Amino acid sequence: MAAERGLMGDDRRRQFGLYLAGLRRRTGKSQRQLAALLCALSGTTSITRNEVSRWERGGRVPDTWLPFLAAVLHVPEAQLQQAVSYARGDRLAQLPGATQTLAQLLPPGDPLEPRAARTGRRIGIDTVAGLAGRVHGLRLADDVLSGGDLIVPAFRELSAAVALHRDSTYSDDVGRALLVQIGELAQIAGWIASDAGRLEDAERAYQLGISAARQAGDGPLVANLAGSLAYHWSNSGREDEGVDLARAAVDEAGEDAPGKTRALFFDRVAWAHTKMGRTHAQAAMRALGEAHEALGDEDGPEAPQWAYWVSREELEVMDARVYTELHRPLRAVPLLTDVLGRYDATHARELALYRSWLAVALADANEPEQAATEALRVIELSGDLASDRTASRTRVVLERLREYDDVPEVHTVLAEHGHLRLAES
Incomplete structure (x- = not known):
C-alpha cells in the first residue's frame, strides 16, 4: 500500500x-x-x-x-x-488543466452511465451515438494532450463500453454499432497506452478492438486496429511480426476501402519495413508510393471519422521519417522543414516527435549546429509532456549528437541535457 x-x-x-x-x-x-x-x-x-x-x-x-x-x-x-x-x-x-481540457473536448453527459437500469436494460442507437461522440472527443484530446494525461479516462471509458455491451439488451443493428464504437475506443485507448509507456495495456486494447470490429463486420476498422498493433510491434522489438501484421491489415481492408484509410495502412507497412533495416528499404519506398497513390483516390467511399487526421502533410512526415531511418537526410530535411513550418502549434507532442527526426536527419547531413538547435526545441517541447514517445525520441537525439561533442553548440546541449539520455524509459 x-x-x-x-x-x-x-x-x-x-x-x-x-x-x-x-x-x-x-x-x-x-x-x-x-x-x-x-x-x-x-x-x-x-x-x-x-x-x-x-x-x-x-x-x-x-x-x-x-x-x-x-x-x-x-x-x-x-x-x-x-x-x-x-x-x-x-x-x-x-x-x-488537462482535466478541464478533456472535459471541454468530450460532449456533455455520459452515455456509458448504466442507463439500462432505468430503461429496462435496453439501449438504442441514441446511446451508441453518444458513445461515438465521446470516442471522437478522446481522439481530439489526444491531439493536444499526452498519454499520461489520458490513460485513466481512456481505459475507464473502454471498460464501461464493454460492460454496456455485456449487460444491456439491444437490436442486432444497435449491437453491431456498439461493437464498432468499442473497436474505435479500443484503438485510441491502445494508442494512448503506448504513448504513456503502458505497452502491455496497449496490446490488450488493440486485440480487444480487433475482436469487436471483426464481430461487427467492419473490415477497415479491423485493418486500422491490426495496423496499429503492427506499428506497436514494430516499435517494440517485434519487427518481423510487425511487417506480417501490417501487410495483413492492408489485405483485410481490401481495395474497396476508402482512400484515406488505405493510405494510412500503406504508411504502416512502410514503417514496418523501415524498422527491419536497410535490406527492406525498397519495400518501404514502394509502400510510401502506394500510400500517396491511395490518398489521391477520391472515387471510393467516404472515409470514417477516425481517419480525420490523415492528410498529405502527415504522409510527408512519414516519408521523412522513413528517409531519416534509412539515412537519406537530403530527402528528409526539406520535407520535415516544410511540414513543420505549417504544423499546428497546439499539437506539441507531434511537433516534438517530428523535430526529433529532423534533428537526427540534420546530424546525418553533417549539420551539427542546426541539429543542436532542433534538439533544444525537442527538449523544450518534451519537458511539458507526459509522453513516453517523446522521452524516447529525446534520448535518440541526444545519443546521435554524441558524435559531435566537439562542436560547441552540441557540447552545450549535451552538457545541460545529457542526463535525459540516461533516464529510464
Missing part, C-alpha cells in the same frame, strides 16, 4: 508539472524567461531554468513561489494553491 501511495503522489506531482508547464506555454514564455521574471519579482537569484524544469517534471512543488507565479502567469493565486494541494495529495482538490 505504501508503494501505491507513493506512485499516486508521483503521478499527482507530474500532473501538476504538466499543468504548470501549460500555463507557462500559454503566456509564450520559455522556462528560462519564467525563471528570470520570478527572480526579478522576488528580488532573489535562486530560481534558475533548471529549477523551473524540476517543477514541470514533477520533481518539486513550488508552493513558496505561488504569489510570484500567479503574477507572471496571469492566474489567480487561489487557483495555483488548489493545484498545489492536489499535488500534495489532498483528496478534495481538483487539478485544472
